[in-house]
Amino acid sequence: MSPIVDARGVTKVYRTGAVEVPALHTINLSIEPGEFVAVMGPSGCGKTTLLNCLSGLDDIDDGAVMVEGADIHKMKDGDRTEHRAGRMGFIFQSFNLIPVLTAVENVELPLLLTGVKSGVARERSLNFLDRVGLSHRPKHKPNELSGGEQQRVAVARALVSEPAIVWADEPTGNLDSTMAIAVLDLLQEVNDAGQTILVVTHDDGIAAKAQRLVRMADGHIVADGLAAELLGTGNGVSAPGTRTAK
Amino acid sequence: MLPVILILLVVSIYDLIRRPTIRRLALRNLTRRRGEAALVILGSLLGTAIITAAFIVGDTLGASVRDHARTNLGPTDEVVRAIGLGKSGEIEAALKSAPLPNTDGLLAMAAGGGSVATLGADPRAEPFVQINEVDFGAARAFGDDEGITGMAKAGQTPSGNEAVLDQNLADEVEVKAGDRIKLFAYGQERELTVRQVLETKGLAGYGSSNLFVAPGTIASFVSAATLGDALGAAGNPPSSLVLVSNKGGVFDAADFSDSVTKELNKRITDLPGAEVVEAKRELLDDADANADQFKQIFGGVGAFSVIAGVLLLVNIFVMLADERKSELGMLRAIGLKRNQLVRAFGMEGAIYALVSSVFGVLAGIGVGRVVVIFAAGLFRGDGFRGGLDLIFSLNSSSLITSFMLGATISLVTVWGTSIRLGRLNVIRAIRDIAEAPPSGRSRIRAVVFAVIGVFIGLLLLQSGINQDNWFGALAGVPIAAFSSVTLLRPLVGRRFAVILGAGAALVWGIAVFTILPSALEKTEFNAFVVQGVILVGAAVAIVATNDDLAIKVVNSLGVSRRTLAARLGFAYPLARVFRTSMLLGMYSIVVFTLTFLSVFSNLFGAQAPRFARETAAGYQVLVDSNYSNPVPSNALKEADPNVEADAVLFQAYPKWTTQDEHEPTSWQVSGFDEALLARGTPVLQDIDPKYASSRAAWEAVLHDPSLVILPDFFLQGGGPPSTTIHAGDTIRAYDTVSGKTADLKVAAKVESDFVFNGPMVSQAFHRSFFSTSTPSRHYVSFKPGADARLAAARFEGKLVNYGVQADTFEDKISEALEQQEGFLGLMRGYLALGLIIGIAGLGVVMVRAVRERRRQIGMLRAMGFPSRVVRQAFLIEAAFIAIQGIVLGTVLALVTSYNLLTHSSTFGGQSINFEIPWVPIIVVLAVALVASLAASAFPAGQASRIKPAVALRIAD
Structure with a gap:
């Protein structure tokens, strides 16, 4: 089976005026379809940059990223955008909901983008809100929801179109442990259904849910293996919210 | 105003010096995004620019009229006048009976009226000329400054058939020294040789077009046979004058006018028929009144734009606060007091306000200059004071006042908004939760x-x-x-x-x-x-409250990939009701005024043929002739054999008081007879219910010397009619020569006195009451098939000796309406500045919206929103506001103007047909819409180019 994501020699440098800050150094990484990959590492090591570059949100300075066989950085912006809409879902630490749209309107956006009919989109969105425990608040706007509720809407939005890959950047960073477990269970559930997940996290509990763990430091991948082995948890289970020592 | 500025500034200056935290917050936020700060200043400075321009237009007009004190009066402050020749010595003796306090000279003159034409087959003519006889040596010595008399280079007093002209008259008839001209006055004519042309200044400019002749010339024109008629010449009978110069220069000498006039009046009590005219005081008061009136009109029109500017400023500050909501909440959480927060905002706003006011004044000078350039063409026509050359004028006091007004408006707006923003709930602000x-x-x-x-x-x-x-x-x-x-x-x-x-x-x-x-x-x-x-x-308020229905309409059309941009475009303005209302208000008020002015400026123009019909009483051509040499009816018939009939109007220029105007004020009055009513009647409005029709009212006035028909704009300088006089009210006429007064009851009113007849009384009364009653105007009709326009030209060519000016009624009224339209057009242009505020404001708001929604745009792009959809969403949002503003403003303006024209007396009751001038309205609105979209295109493009990872990574 060919990898769903295959990054070769990916290099990324941030430039601010005359100052250059290397963020990724010739990264090589392959992710198989259906994998649940956690990326861990200290702050500033390049985890989020890796996610952005692999997903095509950000440009790279060198190397190539093949997503489902296509070099995503060689695509035109429009094609890359279309690819994201059809095949990817995103969850961020700060929920990034559209404040002027209701919960259900936020969730149905990706479906409408891919041309799903409005009635169908609404029904599927309501179902997903139900799955994340928000069936009672579909018409509330983001600023009328709690942080946990907002993140559940964001998760529902990322998953509703059943994307091939879900990119999650600290998805439980703003949630309490109960809420974090609920979100993780949902991610686990979609992964079990065959969707690929790459999650950037500081949280050992989340990493323990993953099959594979990639550790980064200073823009390099320093470890890549089974999560259970790298975390040393044996059964691979720890409570979300516990963190590895940096 | 000053205390408001000072209090607000003192607080900010104190904070700037003594409160480093507030200072740091305000200054850092100010310099955080310099490009956007420049946009805020640009949006705010237009209000001050508009105020400044209004002041400049007023100042320019005032200065231009005041300049007549220099060009037409010089050292002359008061004039003591008596009709008839040879009375100057007597007057001078009376005035010199004791030293006259606060004066530095007297000058005896004789004056009369006439017309001048060049010789040859195609003569150039000036129908209204003032003929002066004065000793040039004495004129140079008049007052304490020879330089302001205009006579310094005048040489000897003219003798024999010599004539000295002022530059105005020389330009009008295109003559120079050595040319020969013909002077017509009081039924006589004489050829004169132009000896010299003097600069129109001081005594050389006394009167509108001046001709200095040898002493005794006027007397030689007035033979014993014509003396009676000559003395009755309305406006300019042969007169004896003594000019009085007060101490001081051209302008400040008028300060003594009150006391000097009082003294002069005492000295002439024993001289029947002599009167004192406060020439310079009246001119300067007139100048100030004109300046104030134009400041008010342009200031009023500009007020719409200023209001738009205020709404923009409020909007910008609310946006700033929304954008910084969590920061502000955090600052409050760590101990910044509410009043400190308000003061930090206040300081930031004060800097915006002061900088934008300074630039606003500078921009206003430029705008004022442009308005004056366009206005100059309109003022040069005959309509305003017989033509006025505008002299661009800048008063430092006006610039300071404009700056203060602009700064006060901005400061009060900014502080008011800051106080409102300071009321935020700390937790809700930090967590970005809706206000409770x-x-x-x-x-x-x-x-x-x-x-x-x-x-x-x-x-x-x-x-x-x-x-x-x-x-x-x-x-x-x-x-x-x-x-x-x-x-x-x-x-x-x-x-x-x-x-x-x-x-x-x-x-x-x-x-x-x-x-x-x-x-x-x-x-x-x-x-x-x-x-x-x-x-x-x-x-x-109604639209903004019900705007959510719009989203329901959009949703009912079905939500799909295609309508996503529309959904987003509508969602933001609908969710931010206050901000949307401010923007909508800003846009609507400008469109409202532009449409309103478009309706009015086009309505009047279209009415010329009808007004002509209603004014002309069945006649075709209006003929005016020189007061000192009025054209007789038979001369008209001789000049054009097609003349079928004419109606003579006697004219005079007495003073009047009314219930609105208590100070005696000069205004033309005309006397008519049966001939005017023979072919129809001029249309009347506001007719005393005693009279069943216009004709009945005219007949009543014809037979009752105590009745008068009054024009709508009687004793009024400009603007909409503001008289409270109606049929049944009484006005008083003063004959300044005889000292008689008469109370006249208003039988009806004339809507728009385009031909400036003034009040209309019976000819019998006119001739018996007004000492200067002169038959100088004719309404003329022609045999069927005759070309009235050609006949009018023929009259002017053949009747030069009478100073005839002839026009068809339609041409005369079209000319008046064109000027009216010109002013409305000028105001529309001026108001277009407000549209710039609206358009620039929309652009500024959109730029800020992109900044505010950067992270959300990043998320949308991450989710797969094409950049095209993001751009479309912003354009739809701008169009949503602009179209709503255009529709609201247009509908309101059309309904209001329809109502004003058809159901109120303000613009002449039901007499003007309401028509919508679709073409100019559509052009203006299309320009507004396209310009608004163009202004929003840049921020929309900016939004579409946002890189998702960058936007999500960097909040700022």
């Missing part, structure tokens, strides 16, 4: 304010009705209605409370001129500003 509904205490406070508002509104209404106070009549009901929204809300819900309250204000704003005509009879231009604000405010 008002607590019990603030609800009680709101109810108390609402009750007070209703009470004040009703009191204003009462004062409006009882005291004919336009503001109370106009604003009372809307204030009460808007205040009642808070009281109605618990009973009928927010939506219906706003619909009821704002709806009542809207209906009142449209219909008030019909409901309370007497209270709004004497309106100022500002009344239309208040009306515009009421209408737009009420309409915007």
Whole structure:
């Protein structure tokens, strides 16, 4: 089976005026379809940059990223955008909901983008809100929801179109442990259904849910293996919210 | 105004020096995004620019009229005048009976009126010339400064057939020294040789077109046989004058006018027929009145733009606060007090306000210059004071006042907005949660304010009705209605409370001129500003409250990939009701005024043939001739054999007082006879109910010397008619020569006295009462098939000796209307500045919106929104506001102008047919819409180019 994501020699440098800050150094990484990959590492090591570059949100300075066989950085912006809409879902630490749209309107956006009919989109969105425990608040706007509720809407939005890959950047960073477990269970559930997940996290509990763990430091991948082995948890289970020592 | 600025500035200056935290917050935020700060300043400076330009237009007009003191009077401050020749010595002796305090010279003169033409087959003519006889040596010595007399290089007094002309007259008839001219006066004519042309200045410019002749020339024109007629020459009979110069220069000498005039009047009590004219004082007062009037008109038109600027400033500050909401909440959380937060915002705003006011004044000078350039063409025509050359004038006091006004408006707006923003809830701000509904205490406070508002509104209404106070009549009901929204809300819900309250204000704003005509009879231009604000405010409140219905309509059309941009485009303005209302208000008020002016400027132009028909009483050509040499009817018939009939109007220029004007003021009066009514009657309005028709009213005036027909604009300089005189009221006429007065009862009114007949009385009364009654005007009709325009030209060519000026009624009225249209067009151009505020404002708001939504745009792009959809969403948002503003402004303006024209007396009752000038309106609105979209295209493009990862990574 060919990898769903295959990054070769990916290099990324941030430039601010005359100052250059290397963020990724010739990264090589392959992710198989259906994998649940956690990326861990200290702050500033390049985890989020890796996610952005692999997903095509950000440009790279060198190397190539093949997503489902296509070099995503060689695509035109429009094609890359279309690819994201059809095949990817995103969850961020700060929920990034559209404040002027209701919960259900936020969730149905990706479906409408891919041309799903409005009635169908609404029904599927309501179902997903139900799955994340928000069936009672579909018409509330983001600023009328709690942080946990907002993140559940964001998760529902990322998953509703059943994307091939879900990119999650600290998805439980703003949630309490109960809420974090609920979100993780949902991610686990979609992964079990065959969707690929790459999650950037500081949280050992989340990493323990993953099959594979990639550790980064200073823009390099320093470890890549089974999560259970790298975390040393044996059964691979720890409570979300516990963190590895940096 | 100054105390307001000072208090607000003192607080900011104190904070700047003594409060480093506040200073740091304000200054860092100010310099955080320099490009956007420049946009904020650009949006804010236009208000000050508009105020400055209004002042400059007023100053320029005032200075241009005041300049006549230099060019037409020089050292002359008062004139003692008596009709008839040879009386100067007697007057001078009376004045010199004792030293005259505060004066430095007297100058005896003789003056008369005539017309001048060049010789040859195709003569050039000036029909109205002042003929002067004065000793040039004495003239040079008049007053204490030879330089201001204009006679320094005049040489010897003319002798024999010598003539000395001022430059105005020489230019008019195109002559130079050595040329020969023909002078016509009092039925005589004589050839003269131009000896010299003098600069139009001081005594050399006394009168409008001056001709100096040898002493005794005027007397030689007035033979014993014509003396009686000559003395009766309206406006310019042969007169003896003594000019008086007060101590001081050209302008400051007028300060002594009151005391000198009082003394002069005492000295001439024994000289029958002699009168004192405060020439310079009257001219300068007239200049100030004109300046004030134009400041008011342009300031009033500009007020719409200033209001748009204020709304923009409020919007910008609310956006700034929204964008920084969590920062502000955090600052409050770590201990920044509410008043410190307000002061930090206040300081930031104060810097914006001061900088934008300085640049606004500079921009205003440029705008004023442009307006003056366009206005110069309009003023050069005959309509305003017989033609006026505009002299661009800048008064430092006006610039300072404009700066202060602009800065005060900005500062008060900024501080008011800051106080509102300072009320944020710390936790809700940090967590970006919606504001809670008002607590019990603030609800009680709101109810108390609402009750007070209703009470004040009703009191204003009462004062409006009882005291004919336009503001109370106009604003009372809307204030009460808007205040009642808070009281109605618990009973009928927010939506219906706003619909009821704002709806009542809207209906009142449209219909008030019909409901309370007497209270709004004497309106100022500002009344239309208040009306515009009421209408737009009420309409915007209703629309903004019900805008959510728009999204339902959009959703009902089906939500799909194609309509995503529309959904996003609508979602933001619908979610930010306050901000949308501000933007919508800003846009609507400008469109409202532009459409309103378009309707009026086009309406008048289209009415020329009808006005001509209604004015001409069945005649075709209007003939005016020199007062000192009026053209007789037989001369007209000789000049053109096609003349079928003519009606003679006797004219005079006496003084008047009315219930509105207590100071005797000069205005033309005409006397008519049966001939004027032989072919039809000029159309009347506001006819005394005693008379069944226009004809009945004219017949009554013809036979009753105590009756008069009055023009609508009687004793009024400009603007909409603001008289309270109606049929049945009485006015008083003063014959300054005989000292007689007569009370005349108004039988009816003429709508627009385009041909400037003034009040119309019977010819019998005119000739018996007014000492200077002269048959100088004719209404002429021609045999069928004759070309009236050609006949008018023929009269002017053949009757040069009478100083004849002839025009068809339609040409005469078209010319007057063109000037009126020109002014409205100028004002429309001036108001277009407001449109720039609206368009630039929309652009600024969109730029800030992109900044504010950067992260959200990043998320949308991450989710797969094409950049095209993001761009479209922004453009749809801008178009949504612009189209709503255009529709609101246009509909309100059309309804209001229709109502004003057809149901109120303000613009002449039902006599003007309402027509919508679609072409200019559509052009203006299309330009507005396209320009708004163009202004929004840049930020929309910016939004579409946002890189998702960058936007999500960097909040700022």
